Amino acid sequence: MPRLHIKAVYDEINTSVWPRRGLTDLNKQKMALVNFRFLVLLAITQYSAADAINRTPRQQGPASIFTIGNGEQCLGGDRSTGGVCLSRNQCNTQGGKAIGFCGVFATCCSLNACDIRTNTKVAVFINPPLSKESSGLECSYNIEINNNNVCQMRIDFETFNLAPPTTVEAVDNVTQRPGYLCKNDIFRVSNLHGNSEALPFLCGDNSGQHFYVRVNASINDRSVRMDFKLADRISQPNLPQATWKIKVTQLECFNTLGKYRDGILDAITASLPSTPFSSTADRDEYFIAPPGCLQYFPERAGFFESFNYNRGAGPYIANMAYATCFKRSPDVCGIKLTAATFDMAYNADSNLYLDTDCKVNPLVQGKALSEDYLFIPEAETADGLRGSKFCGNSAANQIIASTPPGPLYVHFKSDNLVTTDVPEAGYRFTYNVLNNCNLK
Incomplete structure (x- = not known):
């Protein structure tokens, strides 16, 4: 939608929208100004919402200055450290650390500690500061289901470096030995009511990888737990230092009511919180994986x-x-x-x-x-x-x-x-x- 020329809109309202039917010039100007403000607000809403709709899921813009904590990704004050946009109270409750601002009413929160519990739509977990003296620890994250529409969680390993899988040393005249298993550092996902067996234990270098976790809030499947168990680097100094940055996105299954949004209603409701007429499931649909898939690539090439x-x-x-x-x-x-x-x-x-x-x-x-x-x-x-x-x-x-x-x-x-x-x-x-x- 083209940008509005403020004077042209005002002149249009003043000369044609309100006919001269005995109104005083002062009343006409007041009414014209009120309607002018309404039209400008409506046009800005349509322009912003339409722009958001036309973006692909990977092209969402930064949070509004009026953001109060939407759980989207953000950058800290150093413009390199990542976090999630939360209210200060949410950040403190979840054990996070404020590293910057994202809007007037929210803080960019770094979840770089262990034993964090969160229910935000998007959460980014970063390893706590580690040294040889602090290794050998267990680090857990509990992600609680955001709402009953959530059917999957996508776990993206933006950075993932643990000790590699190992096997026993080869022995003379023995050609077979056990496979490569995660024995030193281990990452696992659990609390999935019997579905955890389908999810592999991970270790080694998996930066850029991802996998999906199926959840079902209707059967009391209300949380997913991610656990890191790290080997002691004092007794095994040759192991690489563990680092991770993991993004967890809660994906909502499609709400059929969203199909009936169109026209101006579509433009307005797309920029509002989830309502009977607007669901984040509309935007999540692109990423929903078919049943039985641990990994899913919706792009046409990669x-x-x-x-x-x-x-x-x-x-x-x-x-x-x-x-x-x-x-x-x-x-x-x-x-x-x-x-x-x-x-x-x-x-x-x-x-x-x-x-x-x-x-x-x-x-x-x-x-x-x-x-x-x-x-x-x-x-x-x-x-x-x-x-x-x-x-x-x-x-x-x-x-x-x-x-x-x-x-x-x-x-x-x-x-x-x-x-x-x-x-x-x-x-x-x-x-x-x-x-x-x-x-x-």
């Missing part, structure tokens, strides 16, 4: 990698089984995957490392053979090689199209076995969703 990819050095973590999913819009027929790195274990050396090379045949179960693989449904390489389970280096230097009839996803599985001289570095893919599934 990259994904194994946990503790560690810039190609790995190793990936043992005993994992999870799905990474991608948004399937009506125009999408599949997804193209290109591996920057792909280096996994295998159980048979046939130079193809596909399907039966990646999973043990039931007839030979009980043997110490690897069953690590990445499952890519209905996969076909650009040179015509078809398969579904990829292990070894079978996906390296390949362009792979996955064109399943249903959801777009890949499934990673790792066992609890390491074979000497068989690397388990992991994988990193770039992806693009396709509306033309002929790669040739």
